[in-house]
Amino acid sequence: xxxxxxxxxxxxxxxxxxxxxxxxxxxxxxxxxxxxxxxxxxxxxxxxxxxxxxxxxxxxxxxxxxxxxxxxxxxxxxxxxxxxxxxxxxxxxxxxxxxxxxxxxxxxxxxxxxxxxxxxxxxxxxxxxxxxxxxxxxxxxxxxxxxxxxxxxxxxxxxxxxxxxxxxxxxxxxxxxxxxxxxxxxxxxxxxxxxxxxxxxxxxxxxxxxxxxxxxxxxxxxxxxxxxxxxxxxxxxxxxxxxxxxxxxxxxxxxxxxxxxxxxxxxxxxxxxxxxxxxxxxxxxxxxx
Numbered sequence: 567x568x569x570x571x572x573x574x575x576x577x578x579x580x581x582x583x584x585x586x587x588x589x590x591x592x593x594x595x596x597x598x599x600x601x602x603x604x605x606x607x608x609x610x611x612x613x614x615x616x617x618x619x620x621x622x623x624x625x626x627x628x629x630x631x632x633x634x635x636x637x638x639x640x641x642x643x644x645x646x647x648x649x650x651x652x653x654x655x656x657x658x659x660x661x662x663x664x665x666x667x668x669x670x671x672x673x674x675x676x677x678x679x680x681x682x683x684x685x686x687x688x689x690x691x692x693x694x695x696x697x698x699x700x701x702x703x704x705x706x707x708x709x710x711x712x713x714x715x716x717x718x719x720x721x722x723x724x725x726x727x728x729x730x731x732x733x734x735x736x737x738x739x740x741x742x743x744x745x746x747x748x749x750x751x752x753x754x755x756x757x758x759x760x761x762x763x764x765x766x767x768x769x770x771x772x773x774x775x776x777x778x779x780x781x782x783x784x785x786x787x788x789x790x791x792x793x794x795x796x797x798x799x800x801x802x803x804x805x806x807x808x809x810x811x812x813x814x815x816x817x818x819x820x821x822x823x824x825x826x827x828x829x830x831x832x833x834x835x836x837x838x839x840x841x842x843x844x845x846x847x848x849x850x851x852x853x854x855x
């Protein structure tokens with residue numbers, strides 16, 4: 567990953583990232599008691615900003631953390647921090663914890679001031695060969711907690727699952743729970759079967775990805791068949807195409823799964839069409855439908 571840009575936001579102030587300090591009693595440090603968002607900015611334009619802010623508000627509400635800002639205030643904080651770091655193509659990592667209390671108490675949940683932290687980093691470049699060869703992935707049992715729909719900072723299971731992919735010489739780990747597709751360790755998963763895009767239905771077992779939502783909006787607006795439907799392991803392994811989607815890289819093709827070819831082993835035609843639609847949506851003034 568790229569080195570972070572120099573300025574961060576911490577509790578209402580913009581300051582050098584290397585000078586930022588947070589209490590060791592912050593509940594995000596002690597309990598993983600917080601949520602986060604990753605907002606992609608393309609040429610100073612954040613096309614999915616309001617979707618990110620809405621998901622942040624939902625995650626905070628699910629964890630009973632007081633939301634310290636209104637949507638317009640969040641938008642201004644994110645835009646201001648991106649601008650302070652030169653805008654361009656970058657992402658903003660935003661984290662809100664329940665805050666710091668003097669002690670370590672599981673419950674009752676304290677009514678304290680939330681900690682708000684954000685920093686920026688350049689968007690990681692996509693190697694050109696990825697678009698020609700695609701990614702190699704592995705599968706693993708989904709060992710994450712039971713509320714994956716909350717974008718929680720407690721990501722140890724995701725970290726270990728991603729490490730499995732690295733150790734296997736792969737790019738990502740695609741997750742299965744009781745024989746059904748859920749997510750990947752740091753991405754949403756889309757499969758194409760018979761010309762139709764399928765993604766697992768929303769629920770507690772997977773994160774409602776903002777780029778996944780964008781793919782669904784673009785498919786609906788451009789006459790591409792899509793559905794939210796359960797995807798069995800057999801359907802995943804027999805898919806014509808498999809894609810991953812994430813804020814920092816859009817949609818990327820998977821061409822090998824557990825050492826076997828996906829489809830004909832090359833990025834598929836529907837992925838090429840969706841990639842063009844997604845990247846067009848990043849242009850200023852081309853808001854997603």
